[in-house]
Structure formats: structure tokens, C-alpha cells
Amino acid sequence: MEGGQASRFRGVISRRTGKWEAQITVDRKRLWLGTYETEVDAAIAYDRASLKLLRFSSLNFPFTVRTPLEMQFQSMYPFETIISMIKNGTYAYFLGYKANLARSFLPGVRSGQRRIVNAGIGGGPRNEVHEPVMLFGARIG
Structure with missing residues (x-):
């Protein structure tokens, strides 16, 4: 590996800087998902893109209670928007905002x-x- 350290997660690459890069293959082309401080953050970014592509068998982490909520959130946006949110770091904010908004209508x-x-x-x-x-x-x- 370039960074000298192999990743434990699918879609995650170690960089020389000590950071971790996430990428996914779409239509036989690599799509860069961003550079992250931790290996786990990069793996989460990969999983979020995999969910949008409905690639459940390639997830790094198992389904949780949040997974259906996340899939519902992703169904409201096109693929390009989800990838853009992952890249620019706003995905978690908007996902949390939608979850809080749903809870506010108790x-x-x-x-x-x-x-x-x-x-x-x-x-x-x-x-x-x-x-x-x-x-x-x-x-x-």
C-alpha cells in the first residue's frame, strides 16, 4: 500500500500522510469519496455509498437499527447528491437533521x-x- 498500512475495510486505502481515502467502483470506474482522519470514517463513507447503490453484501459494517432510516433518507436524493454530501462532509448533518425533524413530529x-x-x-x-x-x-x- 502507498501508506505502508493495509486497511481492514473494503473501499479504504491508506495514504502516506497517515490519512485514509475512501473510494467505490461505479460502472467500472473508481469514484473518490474523500480523505478521512480515521480508517473507520473512510469505511463509513464507503458504506454510505454502497447503501445508495444497494450493494448490501459489500458493506463493511452490519445492518443496524439506523440502516433503514439511512436508506429512507437516501431515497429522497439522487446518487450524485448523496456522493456530494459524503465528499463535502455534510451527509451526517443532513441525516441527523432529517432524523430529528421526523422525531419532532411526535x-x-x-x-x-x-x-x-x-x-x-x-x-x-x-x-x-x-x-x-x-x-x-x-x-x-
Whole structure:
């Protein structure tokens, strides 16, 4: 390998700089998916492209509870857009945004209503007010 270290993952190449590159083959052509700090991040990028191409047998990581959500998210965009999101690092942001948006439409939670949410590590439950947000010029919530 160029970086002197073989990868444990499909679609991941070690670079001389110590970083890891992800790539996938589409129509017998290599498609570069980006350069990543860790080998696992590069493998995740490869898996995300593989999901869009419906290549389930070539995934580096097994199906999880998130996989169907990720596939639903990917079905909303063309292949080129998903690859662009992977390359420029916005994929995780948009995937998380869509997941949070879906969770925000819980039944019984209306604008200005209080609900109990978990504050996270070390924090107990806390009250939170659900406020409407502006999205693309439309008021949501």
C-alpha cells in the first residue's frame, strides 16, 4: 500500500500522510469519496455509498437499527447528491437533521407545549418548550 498500512475495510486505502481515502467502483470506474482522519470514517463513507447503490453484501459494517432510516433518507436524493454530501462532509448533518425533524413530529406535542426530555449524560429530565421554527420560509410546528 502507498501508506505502508493495509486497511481492514473494503473501499479504504491508506495514504502516506497517515490519512485514509475512501473510494467505490461505479460502472467500472473508481469514484473518490474523500480523505478521512480515521480508517473507520473512510469505511463509513464507503458504506454510505454502497447503501445508495444497494450493494448490501459489500458493506463493511452490519445492518443496524439506523440502516433503514439511512436508506429512507437516501431515497429522497439522487446518487450524485448523496456522493456530494459524503465528499463535502455534510451527509451526517443532513441525516441527523432529517432524523430529528421526523422525531419532532411526535403526536401530542404542539407549539408552546411543554414536554419532559432527557438532558443527556449526568443530567436528569428537564422541561422543554417546543417552539415553531422557520424552514425555507415556512413556519413549522
